[in-house]
Amino acid sequence: MNSIDVNFEELRADHLSALANANERGELNPTIDYTRPIGEYPTAKFIADFIKTREGTEHVYTKSLNVNGKAIQDDMSKYLENSSYSSGQLKAALKTPLHLFFEREDEARRELDKLQDKKHFKLGNFLHECMLEPTKFSRVTVEPEASKASNEGLDTLIKFWEEVLETQESCFLDGEVVTAQDVLDYANTEVPDTTKRDQKKAYLTIIEKASGVTAITEQHKIIVDVVKRNYLAYGDGIIPKLLKHSKREISLYANEINTGLDVKVRPDAMQFAENIGENAIISVKSTSCESLSHFYYHTAKFSYELSEGMYQEVASQVTGRDFNTTIMIMLQTVAPFGVAVMVWNGEDIEIGKYKYHQALQTAYECELSGEYPTYDAFSEEGNLGLIDMKQPSWNAKELQPVDLSN
Numbered sequence: 378m379n380s381i382d383v384n385f386e387e388l389r390a391d392h393l394s395a396l397a398n399a400n401e402r403g404e405l406n407p408t409i410d411y412t413r414p415i416g417e418y419p420t421a422k423f424i425a426d427f428i429k430t431r432e433g434t435e436h437v438y439t440k441s442l443n444v445n446g447k448a449i450q451d452d453m454s455k456y457l458e459n460s461s462y463s464s465g466q467l468k469a470a471l472k473t474p475l476h477l478f479f480e481r482e483d484e485a486r487r488e489l490d491k492l493q494d495k496k497h498f499k500l501g502n503f504l505h506e507c508m509l510e511p512t513k514f515s516r517v518t519v520e521p522e523a524s525k526a527s528n529e530g531l532d533t534l535i536k537f538w539e540e541v542l543e544t545q546e547s548c549f550l551d552g553e554v555v556t557a558q559d560v561l562d563y564a565n566t567e568v569p570d571t572t573k574r575d576q577k578k579a580y581l582t583i584i585e586k587a588s589g590v591t592a593i594t595e596q597h598k599i600i601v602d603v604v605k606r607n608y609l610a611y612g613d614g615i616i617p618k619l620l621k622h623s624k625r626e627i628s629l630y631a632n633e634i635n636t637g638l639d640v641k642v643r644p645d646a647m648q649f650a651e652n653i654g655e656n657a658i659i660s661v662k663s664t665s666c667e668s669l670s671h672f673y674y675h676t677a678k679f680s681y682e683l684s685e686g687m688y689q690e691v692a693s694q695v696t697g698r699d700f701n702t703t704i705m706i707m708l709q710t711v712a713p714f715g716v717a718v719m720v721w722n723g724e725d726i727e728i729g730k731y732k733y734h735q736a737l738q739t740a741y742e743c744e745l746s747g748e749y750p751t752y753d754a755f756s757e758e759g760n761l762g763l764i765d766m767k768q769p770s771w772n773a774k775e776l777q778p779v780d781l782s783n
Contacts, residue, residue, distance in 0.1 A: 411727050412690075418723025419655045419702050427654030428615070434622040435651040442624075446631035446695030453643075456628045461641035464684040467736035470743075471680065477740060478749035500597055501663035501710045504604055508661045508706055508716075509625050509645055511617065513591075514605040520592045531577040538581060542588045549589050560587040603714045611716045616706060619718070623648040623659060629695045635734070636741040642691045649698070657702035658688040665711050672707055672717075681705075683736065685721060686729025701726075 442448035462481075469476035479486055507513045521537055524530035542548060542557045549555065550563060561584070568580040585592070593601065608616055623646040630641050646659035662681075666672040676682070685703040692700040703721040708714070743749050753762035 410731070412730055413701070413727075415723040415727070417701060418726065419720070421720040424653050424655065424657075424702070424704070424720060425615075428618055431652070435649070436622050437624065437649050437651065439624065439627065442627075442696040442698075444695065444697030446629060446691070448627055448629050448695050450624075450626070451628050453626075456641065456643050459628075459630065459641055461630055461639035462737070462740060463641055464687045464733075467687065467733060467740065468680045468683050470736040470739045471683070471732060473751050473754055474739060474743050474749040475751035477743060498591070498593055498597065500600065501665075503591065503593075504601070504708050504710065505645075505661050505663050507601070507604070508608065508616070508708060509620070511605075511608070514601060514608075516590045517593050517598055517601055518590050519595050519598050525578060525581075526574075528574060528577065531574060531581060535571075535577060535581050535584070538584050538588065541590055542584050545588055545590065547589070548587045550587055555587075560584055563587075600710075600714055604708060604716070607714060607716050608708075612718060615718060616716070619648065619653065619659065619704065620646060622652050629691050631691050631694045633737060634694070636737050638737060638741060638744075640687070640691055640737075642688050644688050644692065647692060647700075648704070655702040656692075656696075656698045656700040657704050658685060658692060658700060659704045659706065660685065660688075661706045661708070663708050663710050666707075666709070667711060669707075669717060676705075680729075680732065682725050682729030683732040684729070686726050686731075687733040689726060690730060690733065 439448055439450060466477060466480045469480040503513070503517075518541055521533055523533040523537075525534065539561070542560055545557060547554045548557055548560045550560060564580050564583040564587075567583060568576050571577050571580050625646045626643060627647060628641065628643045630639070632638070633640050644658045645661045648657045648659055650656050660681075662672075664672055664675060666675055685705075689700045689703065692698070701723075703726060705719045705721060707717045707719065709716070752764065756762045756764045
């Protein structure tokens with residue numbers, strides 16, 4: 378046994394002992410069935426200590442993760458086309474069965490999706506990608522002000538993008554890595570005559586896309602640079618260490634054991650015990666929240682716990698590994714554009730797993746009956762959909778007396 382094995386075992390023993398003692402002093406939620414003792418969920422200190430004592434990281438091959446399901450690095454489009462239940466659909470099922478129907482079956486939702494503007498640059502989405510693929514921080518540029526409605530403007534942009542292309546160490550054509558000269562040769566073959574505006578636009582589209590560089594505004598460029606600085610500085614460079622040799626955006630497909638429903642997840646990243654001491658799901662969230670407390674509120678408001686609990690359960694089933702950790706990387710899209718790395722609390726994950734199974738049961742019953750009721754599901758039997766309403770307890774606050782004589 379080498380020295381890192383000894384350190385790891387000592388760290389793990391101390392960690393489990395401390396959490397077991399803390400668990401005895403606390404109170405568990407009596408309304409849910411826990412899948413494991415809370416003390417088995419690792420703390421931030423345990424993971425940090427392991428990383429500080431490790432001698433290196435190991436590559437885990439995707440093929441080895443196909444144990445009781447399918448783990449595959451497929452395109453997002455194929456993942457979305459798969460009819461298995463996703464965490465987003467199951468979160469909808471917690472609201473009402475009708476919400477589930479709208480997410481999965483309703484043609485109106487698909488029509489609405491088509492009308493959304495998907496071409497507009499979304500800062501949060503781009504920064505999310507940068508967290509998982511840091512080279513993208515450097516693959517941005519600010520275009521010169523030039524109109525694509527004129528030949529002069531197009532010539533300016535073509536000259537600019539040709540120069541951008543030539544500064545890239547690698548470019549991309551049809552998913553293959555190529556040189557800048559390969560791209561220029563291809564563009565000149567596809568569009569041999571660039572005397573007209575439509576031809577100039579076609580040529581420009583080819584070289585811009587192949588560069589792998591994203592054109593953004595000067596304001597967004599400043600923000601991207603600040604986030605990159607904060608990303609590298611956070612926790613003395615912990616984020617790249619956490620992500621080294623992780624599997625990023627791998628789709629996992631499984632048949633859920635209790636209901637027989639097909640389920641799917643696509644975690645931002647999966648990290649392994651060989652590298653950080655525990656098998657972990659890594660989730661990246663961009664947010665406009667201005668503080669950690671505000672972000673914590675959002676994690677509850679949007680039922681992140683269901684997603685994280687589902688990720689752990691499906692990943693464990695598919696891979697045959699015990700995933701018992703969720704690490705969340707938060708990045709702000711508002712000043713000061715900070716980042717934070719958080720290890721999820723074990724009880725929150727257990728609540729998420731409970732909600733996951735509750736939502737699955739709702740989906741299962743809806744499939745059997747073919748019925749997807751709306752809020753009338755909250756009405757007592759025989760009440761014809763009428764719901765006894767009571768405002769939340771926080772609204773029952775004491776009103777201050779008003780003295781109008783003063």
